[in-house]
Amino acid sequence: MNAFIQTQALKKTYQLGDQRVEALRGIELTIAQSDFVVFMGHSGSGKTTLISTIGGLTRPTEGSVSIEGTDIWRLNDRELSAFRNRKIGFMFQSFSLLPSLNVLQNVVMPVIFRKNGKREKTDAIRERALSLLAGLEMKKKIDAHPSELSGGEQRRVAIARALINEPDIILADEPTGELDIRTEREVIEIFRAINSQYRKTIIVVSHSLSWLESAKTVIIMKDGLMHLDVPDPVEALMGRACRP
Amino acid sequence: MKILRLAVLDLVRRPKKNGLLVFAIVISVALLTSLTIVSNSATSSILEVVSKTGHTLTIRPVITAGIDEADKSALQNLTISEVVFGKYIPESAVPQISRIYNKAIREGWERKGGLVSNPGIPVISIEPPTWAPRLYTKAVVDGHEAIVTGIDVNKEYFVRFWWNLSSGEWPADVDVKNVNTRIDAMYVMGAGGQVTVEKPRYRVDEEGKAVYDEKRRNSAGDSDQVARDFAYAHGAGDENKDVAYLGGAYASARGLKVGDTVTVESRRFRIGGVLEETNSADDYMVFIPLIIAQHMFHREGYISLLSVRAMCPNCPVGDAMVELNRNITGITAVSQLDVAGVQFDFFNMLYRFLLAVVIATIAVGIFSIFNIVAGSLYVRVREIGLLKAVGASRFQLFRIFLYEHLIIGAFAGIGGFVAGVGMAYVLNSLLGIGSVVRIVPSVLWYALALGILSSLFAIYYPAYRLSGIKITDTFRTQWEV
Numbered sequence: 001m002n003a004f005i006q007t008q009a010l011k012k013t014y015q016l017g018d019q020r021v022e023a024l025r026g027i028e029l030t031i032a033q034s035d036f037v038v039f040m041g042h043s044g045s046g047k048t049t050l051i052s053t054i055g056g057l058t059r060p061t062e063g064s065v066s067i068e069g070t071d072i073w074r075l076n077d078r079e080l081s082a083f084r085n086r087k088i089g090f091m092f093q094s095f096s097l098l099p100s101l102n103v104l105q106n107v108v109m110p111v112i113f114r115k116n117g118k119r120e121k122t123d124a125i126r127e128r129a130l131s132l133l134a135g136l137e138m139k140k141k142i143d144a145h146p147s148e149l150s151g152g153e154q155r156r157v158a159i160a161r162a163l164i165n166e167p168d169i170i171l172a173d174e175p176t177g178e179l180d181i182r183t184e185r186e187v188i189e190i191f192r193a194i195n196s197q198y199r200k201t202i203i204v205v206s207h208s209l210s211w212l213e214s215a216k217t218v219i220i221m222k223d224g225l226m227h228l229d230v231p232d233p234v235e236a237l238m239g240r241a242c243r244p
Numbered sequence: 245m246k247i248l249r250l251a252v253l254d255l256v257r258r259p260k261k262n263g264l265l266v267f268a269i270v271i272s273v274a275l276l277t278s279l280t281i282v283s284n285s286a287t288s289s290i291l292e293v294v295s296k297t298g299h300t301l302t303i304r305p306v307i308t309a310g311i312d313e314a315d316k317s318a319l320q321n322l323t324i325s326e327v328v329f330g331k332y333i334p335e336s337a338v339p340q341i342s343r344i345y346n347k348a349i350r351e352g353w354e355r356k357g358g359l360v361s362n363p364g365i366p367v368i369s370i371e372p373p374t375w376a377p378r379l380y381t382k383a384v385v386d387g388h389e390a391i392v393t394g395i396d397v398n399k400e401y402f403v404r405f406w407w408n409l410s411s412g413e414w415p416a417d418v419d420v421k422n423v424n425t426r427i428d429a430m431y432v433m434g435a436g437g438q439v440t441v442e443k444p445r446y447r448v449d450e451e452g453k454a455v456y457d458e459k460r461r462n463s464a465g466d467s468d469q470v471a472r473d474f475a476y477a478h479g480a481g482d483e484n485k486d487v488a489y490l491g492g493a494y495a496s497a498r499g500l501k502v503g504d505t506v507t508v509e510s511r512r513f514r515i516g517g518v519l520e521e522t523n524s525a526d527d528y529m530v531f532i533p534l535i536i537a538q539h540m541f542h543r544e545g546y547i548s549l550l551s552v553r554a555m556c557p558n559c560p561v562g563d564a565m566v567e568l569n570r571n572i573t574g575i576t577a578v579s580q581l582d583v584a585g586v587q588f589d590f591f592n593m594l595y596r597f598l599l600a601v602v603i604a605t606i607a608v609g610i611f612s613i614f615n616i617v618a619g620s621l622y623v624r625v626r627e628i629g630l631l632k633a634v635g636a637s638r639f640q641l642f643r644i645f646l647y648e649h650l651i652i653g654a655f656a657g658i659g660g661f662v663a664g665v666g667m668a669y670v671l672n673s674l675l676g677i678g679s680v681v682r683i684v685p686s687v688l689w690y691a692l693a694l695g696i697l698s699s700l701f702a703i704y705y706p707a708y709r710l711s712g713i714k715i716t717d718t719f720r721t722q723w724e725v
């Protein structure tokens with residue numbers, strides 16, 4: 001397994017007043033290219049913290065994250081934001097879209113933050129955005145604003161936006177939260193297609209068991225530590241939950 | 245799509261909050277703008293007075309001492325600064341006034357040691373004073389009450405050298421090209437540095453009335469002058485001499501122009517000219533020949549005001565003022581320079597007070613601007629998190645805020661300027677400074693700069709904080725807000 005994403009002794013400690021919260025307590029993680037990783041675990045187990053650290057959004061207290069051999073936390077703000085812009089597509093549970101922009105504008109939004117090089121024609125960007133939206137059956141709504149969309153439609157726009165800069169990695173934190181089961185399946189299906197067709201590396205955090213069948217790798221987070229190759233993830237999660 | 249576009253789209257999405265911010269800045273900018281305009285205007289009109297009348301001394305009757313009951317109403321009628329009704333100076337006092345004045349000027353001048361000369365050779369000559377008398381009355385002009393002022397046009401023109409006609413012509417014998425040729429006499433520096441002055445202009449006859457000195461060059465110099473003046477004043481009217489000049493404001497208020505006639509009491513006057521406005525009481529007056537006014541209002545031998553224009557560099561007018569006030573009772577001599585000085589001091593005080601008020605207001609304003617911006621920024625924490633996640637660097641985020649606030653600042657600066665100009669007019673009339681509001685174009689640029697600076701200042705700290713915010717904190721707000 002070649003290491004596409006690798007973390008070493010990754011630790012994150014939050015200082016809340018005089019209380020220290022160890023959100024990550026030494027994560028050693030290796031993710032191969034085109035993997036489909038799903039993180040599960042109880043609330044507060046450090047999932048969001050971990051993928052934020054991998055995505056260059058939260059600086060770890062200790063340890064390193066390297067992506068394609070680049071130690072991302074050694075980059076400066078400019079380099080790191082350029083890296084995020086180019087390499088990673090993000091999706092969040094809610095508030096993935098800017099309310100002031102319409103669907104099409106939201107999708108092309110990451111393009112305006114592109115740094116030097118790679119100056120692409122506006123028309124080409126627009127074309128790609130339209131074809132992404134068409135693939136997600138959102139072409140009719142390109143002029144709508146986020147407030148005029150359903151939750152599922154918003155997710156699709158967010159997916160299109162995550163793909164616009166053709167990143168290698170998609171990081172999604174609860175991309176199917178608050179969705180009905182059918183819409184959830186649709187979104188998962190889209191992720192699966194992205195993974196298999198475009199060979200993008202996908203890292204998802206979710207509480208929903210629906211992801212399990214699509215995932216190539218399932219990682220259970222517990223108290224800031226990760227557990228790989230858990231034989232029965234559901235049982236592992238339940239067992240923890242049942243403890244008084 | 246560009247960052248600028250993103251900023252604009254974001255601006256228009258929050259009309260209320262941004263409107264409030266613009267409003268807060270507009271108020272601050274408007275306050276400073278109006279104060280600047282008013283103080284500029286007032287200062288320049290005061291300076292204008294100084295430069296116009298700096299060496300002019302006016303002498304008027306004392307209006308506080310010795311007023312009996314009957315005169316009290318006259319006192320109440322007293323309206324504008326030097327304009328005093330119902331109290332007079334006898335023309336017979338003029339020679340004495342003139343004498344004291346000349347002496348004070350000469351001595352003051354000698355004391356200053358300003359005259360260095362070779363013995364025996366008159367090296368410097370100072371133009372001696374021209375005394376311009378006025379008689380103020382309230383009279384009926386074309387059926388309405390107006391201030392009718394008797395003047396000697398020649399002298400008045402000489403003393404009030406800032407007078408200009410906006411239309412019409414001066415009488416033929418007013419030498420408009422060179423007022424200095426209308427000099428009555430000269431101070432002459434003799435050997436040893438002493439200055440001699442020719443005789444004063446007036447002579448008092450047996451009845452105590454002033455008559456013109458026969459030697460005078462300009463007042464026709466012949467002994468029949470007084471008699472001719474008398475005949476003219478008592479006569480049925482002389483088309484060539486019955487000429488009135490109108491103050492600019494009066495003429496425009498009544499829509500009168502050169503060539504029209506005005507009837508003062510029952511005598512008709514042809515309008516010979518309309519004066520440019522000087523921002524003084526003159527603007528509201530009807531000027532007619534002094535001798536007619538004296539006759540018409542039964543004030544022969546009396547005047548209301550004497551103005552004298554000193555004609556030497558650094559003339560010790562102040563000395564003359566002191567001497568006159570000390571030696572002659574019943575009159576008040578006022579140096580316009582001193583009046584302007586007092587006005588200036590008063591205005592400065594007022595200005596400083598207002599400035600303090602304005603700065604306090606702005607401090608409060610900035611505080612509220614800070615709150616508005618900080619409030620709107622914290623609402624935007626998630627958006628900022630999102631923008632960072634899609635790859636906006638700190639600097640790019642900062643640029644979004646920068647554009648938004650440049651736009652807000654520009655709008656607010658221009659709005660503040662417009663509002664400030666309006667407020668300047670209100671403030672000006674409230675303060676009663678009586679100066680004309682002058683708008684210097686550079687004030688617009690200052691207003692614009694101030695608007696933008698306060699807008700940027702308001703954004704700087706919160707934006708700095710937020711663009712450096714940790715992304716997880718912004719996610720946190722998803723469920724914590």
Ligand SMILES: Nc1ncnc2c1ncn2[C@@H]1O[C@H](COP(=O)(O)OP(=O)(O)OP(=O)(O)O)[C@@H](O)[C@H]1O
Pocket residue numbers: 014015016021022023041042043044045046047048049050716717720
């Ligand atoms: N900015 C922060 N300041 C202080 N503590 C934090 C911060 N972010 C996270 N934590 C703490 O770190 C721990 C891990 O949080 P994290 O958000 O990673 O959990 P999670 O697994 O994503 O939970 P959930 O499933 O509820 O989203 C928690 O105890 C949380 O309280």
Ligand SMILES: [Mg+2]
Pocket residue numbers: 047048049173
């Ligand atoms: Mg989470």
